[in-house]
Amino acid sequence: MKGILGKKVGMTQIFDERGDVIPVTVIEAGPCFVVQKRTKERDGYRGIQLGFEEVKPKRLNKGQLGHLRKNNMPPLRYLREIRISEKDEYEEGQKITVGIFTVGERVDVVGVSKGRGFAGTVKRHGFNRQPKTHGQSDRERAPGSIGSTTTPGRVYKGKRMAGHMGNARVTAQNLQVVMVDPERNLLAVKGAVPGARGGLVIIKEARKQG
Amino acid sequence: MTDLLKSMERVEPNPAIPPLRPGDTVRVHVRIIEGDRERVQPFQGTVMRIRGGGINTTFTVRRIASHGIGVERTFLLHSPRLEKIEVLRHAHARRAQLYYLRGRRGKAARLREKRVQSQE
Numbered sequence: 001m002k003g004i005l006g007k008k009v010g011m012t013q014i015f016d017e018r019g020d021v022i023p024v025t026v027i028e029a030g031p032c033f034v035v036q037k038r039t040k041e042r043d044g045y046r047g048i049q050l051g052f053e054e055v056k057p058k059r060l061n062k063g064q065l066g067h068l069r070k071n072n073m074p075p076l077r078y079l080r081e082i083r084i085s086e087k088d089e090y091e092e093g094q095k096i097t098v099g100i101f102t103v104g105e106r107v108d109v110v111g112v113s114k115g116r117g118f119a120g121t122v123k124r125h126g127f128n129r130q131p132k133t134h135g136q137s138d139r140e141r142a143p144g145s146i147g148s149t150t151t152p153g154r155v156y157k158g159k160r161m162a163g164h165m166g167n168a169r170v171t172a173q174n175l176q177v178v179m180v181d182p183e184r185n186l187l188a189v190k191g192a193v194p195g196a197r198g199g200l201v202i203i204k205e206a207r208k209q210g
Numbered sequence: 211m212t213d214l215l216k217s218m219e220r221v222e223p224n225p226a227i228p229p230l231r232p233g234d235t236v237r238v239h240v241r242i243i244e245g246d247r248e249r250v251q252p253f254q255g256t257v258m259r260i261r262g263g264g265i266n267t268t269f270t271v272r273r274i275a276s277h278g279i280g281v282e283r284t285f286l287l288h289s290p291r292l293e294k295i296e297v298l299r300h301a302h303a304r305r306a307q308l309y310y311l312r313g314r315r316g317k318a319a320r321l322r323e324k325r326v327q328s329q330e
Contacts, residue, residue: 013266018243019291 003082003204005052024188034094047083051076099182106206111195115167125160170194226294233303239293259307300324
């Protein structure tokens with residue numbers, strides 16, 4: 001398993017060799033550092049903690065600085081963990097760049113979706129709207145019936161209703177890598193990626209290939 | 211952030227694509243891929259509008275096909291499928307989108323020619 005942290009730059013489009021237009025999301029990924037290793041013996045699983053985006057030392061507290069100083073790492077804004085398999089070998093302090101990915105490869109991209117606040121059923125679950133006319137009033141975006149009557153006398157668990165939407169961890173699976181630019185630390189994947197521009201994303205090898 | 215995206219969208223000026231203006235009469239040579247064969251098809255008409263920016267710029271060409279049927283085709287300005295664009299004639303256009311051409315036919319759909327010195 002390989003992975004890298006990045007920042008969503010935005011979407012654009014590029015032409016492929018046939019002249020077709022492909023919608024792409026551009027991600028500024030890396031350079032990342034392996035800040036710490038998680039081992040079977042000590043932590044019960046294998047993984048690496050990745051750090052991304054250098055900041056001024058005063059942006060971090062002393063605990064964070066001390067943690068990073070252990071391997072002479074610069075002050076980093078983000079720390080995120082990824083799991084690695086038995087055969088993957090990483091060294092603490094190792095630098096990871098976008099060069100680990102190649103064009104055509106499939107990746108999963110994890111991000112935090114845009115928050116929509118308290119959203120109704122039409123926006124949140126794609127419910128249909130009700131008629132504006134024919135004697136209706138105030139029912140246009142109402143959910144309709146939410147269940148039967150005395151039997152069962154309650155609303156079933158999991159009934160889709162209004163509530164908080166977005167601002168949750170979302171994974172976009174199996175996106176194709178369209179461009180890798182190690183010089184500018186840029187990566188482009190086909191299609192959309194969760195989150196707002198400038199949001200942190202984790203790019204990992206796709207779990208479900210093909 | 212935005213600058214990074216802008217740099218992605220920066221487009222090399224293509225010698226085959228001259229600057230276009232609404233009202234120009236152009237002949238667009240489009241590469242058409244049929245199976246594994248490739249041929250070039252010209253499309254001649256008036257530039258009706260140019261929209262978008264950067265790599266997403268498109269322009270629409272209107273021509274009157276046989277039997278007086280109006281045909282509009284929109285092209286991506288920076289598409290590699292455009293072999294070349296010939297500007298045959300410039301016209302005096304007072305708006306950026308010449309949608310009024312749709313309601314006109316024959317003599318009424320003419321545009322006043324604008325003679326310009328070639329850039330060389």
